[in-house]
Amino acid sequence: MMIDLTTLRADFPILSREVYGRPLVYLDNAATTQKPLCVLDAMRDEYLNVNANVHRGVHFLSQQATDLHEAARERVRTFINARKTEEVVFTRGTTEAINLVASTFCASQMREGDEVVVTDMEHHSNIVPWQLQAQQRGIIVRHLPITDRGELCPLDEVERMLGDRTRLLCVTHVSNVLGTVNPVKDIIRVAHEHGVPVLVDAAQSAPHLRLDVQAMDCDFLAFSGHKMYGPTGIGVLYGKEAWLDRLPPYQGGGEMIDKVSWERTTFERLPFKFEAGTPDYVATHGLATAIDYLERVGLDNVAAHEKDLTDYCTERLREVEGLRIYGEAGHKAGVVSFLVGDIHHLDMGTLLDRLGIAVRTGHHCAQPLMARLGVTGTVRASFAMYNTREEVDLLVAGIRRVVTMF
Numbered sequence: 001m002m003i004d005l006t007t008l009r010a011d012f013p014i015l016s017r018e019v020y021g022r023p024l025v026y027l028d029n030a031a032t033t034q035k036p037l038c039v040l041d042a043m044r045d046e047y048l049n050v051n052a053n054v055h056r057g058v059h060f061l062s063q064q065a066t067d068l069h070e071a072a073r074e075r076v077r078t079f080i081n082a083r084k085t086e087e088v089v090f091t092r093g094t095t096e097a098i099n100l101v102a103s104t105f106c107a108s109q110m111r112e113g114d115e116v117v118v119t120d121m122e123h124h125s126n127i128v129p130w131q132l133q134a135q136q137r138g139i140i141v142r143h144l145p146i147t148d149r150g151e152l153c154p155l156d157e158v159e160r161m162l163g164d165r166t167r168l169l170c171v172t173h174v175s176n177v178l179g180t181v182n183p184v185k186d187i188i189r190v191a192h193e194h195g196v197p198v199l200v201d202a203a204q205s206a207p208h209l210r211l212d213v214q215a216m217d218c219d220f221l222a223f224s225g226h227k228m229y230g231p232t233g234i235g236v237l238y239g240k241e242a243w244l245d246r247l248p249p250y251q252g253g254g255e256m257i258d259k260v261s262w263e264r265t266t267f268e269r270l271p272f273k274f275e276a277g278t279p280d281y282v283a284t285h286g287l288a289t290a291i292d293y294l295e296r297v298g299l300d301n302v303a304a305h306e307k308d309l310t311d312y313c314t315e316r317l318r319e320v321e322g323l324r325i326y327g328e329a330g331h332k333a334g335v336v337s338f339l340v341g342d343i344h345h346l347d348m349g350t351l352l353d354r355l356g357i358a359v360r361t362g363h364h365c366a367q368p369l370m371a372r373l374g375v376t377g378t379v380r381a382s383f384a385m386y387n388t389r390e391e392v393d394l395l396v397a398g399i400r401r402v403v404t405m406f
């Protein structure tokens with residue numbers, strides 16, 4: 001084991017709290033991760049010692065806050081290996097990043113009857129923004145099927161879906177329900193052969209897998225800080241400069257303009273064109289600190305540890321009679337969804353909670369996927385770098401206990 005879990009868990013004080021008089025077992029990391037002390041300290045320190053609005057001030061504090069904010073952008077750039085900081089747009093999260101692309105891409109690059117292709121395993125935030133555009137502009141949203149194991153359909157099927165009117169393909173890197181890691185590099189290659197750009201939803205991959213947007217060759221990529229040990233309210237849209245240049249601004253206001261007059265308003269250069277209003281400059285510093293932390297632990301170590309937990313959890317869950325696992329792809333990240341017998345997911349989640357075990361239940365913001373799986377919801381355990389095999393054992397013991405109650 002490359003991760004020293006005792007030392008690492010001490011960085012997350014919340015993990016030692018109790019709920020209902022029992023030690024907390026936090027297995028809801030796909031919803032949000034806990035934050036290490038260094039992130040909290042960095043943000044507190046900024047509010048205590050540096051706080052001032054960024055970009056507009058000539059005074060010392062404003063310049064220092066601006067330096068931290070722009071250093072965070074550079075930190076994100078190196079984290080995802082973007083070519084330029086101009087390609088890193090700060091947003092409130094994945095959802096806002098995808099809405100930004102949906103709104104500006106559809107307005108400038110699509111006409112009625114043009115198509116966006118998504119997949120059957122998308123989170124609502126990679127479905128509904130496109131549906132809103134479909135309602136407003138008459139574009140068509142098509143969706144790629146998945147197999148019974150929870151893998152995306154084969155590449156030749158992807159290829160067949162890409163027609164003359166396909167303008168964009170949007171795919172999640174990792175499914176938040178099934179844990180499936182999609183072969184995004186291959187999908188992007190095939191899409192590009194057909195002249196179709198690709199948006200990757202990296203909300204569930206950024207905390208677990210090394211991202212390299214140049215190697216992947218994606219055109220857009222979105223992720224959220226809070227799912228990768230950073231603060232809430234901050235996320236990233238990466239876009240290739242050539243694409244971002246072609247898109248119109250998303251929201252209007254301060255920060256995003258060059259000159260404003262009643263006759264004519266011009267816009268800032270990238271990436272500021274897409275960042276209207278005061279940014280959450282404390283959160284960007286927090287995000288950069290979280291990235292430093294993640295890289296100090298080492299993404300390869302994190303991935304190996306979470307694979308061990310996922311494999312161990314899957315193996316232990318298979319021992320529970322009547323338990324069905326949803327998502328059995330060959331390549332999975334740290335998510336395990338399941339149901340036991342006819343026990344409702346909400347009942348299972350509520351009773352596990354009383355045992356101190358935090359899991360997520362319900363449709364996980366993926367109702368079309370639930371329909372495909374033929375269920376209304378599942379119970380989902382999702383892992384982070386600080387989880388342990390002992391916690392998996394507690395989960396399995398908890399499930400067994402719940403089963404005996406029915």
Ligand SMILES: Cc1ncc(COP(=O)(O)O)c(C=O)c1O
Pocket residue numbers: 030031092093094095096123125126172174175176201203204224
């Ligand atoms: C795959 C996926 N995409 C997008 C999102 C939305 O992220 P956020 O709510 O941080 O914008 C989530 C959140 O669960 C997710 O799992």
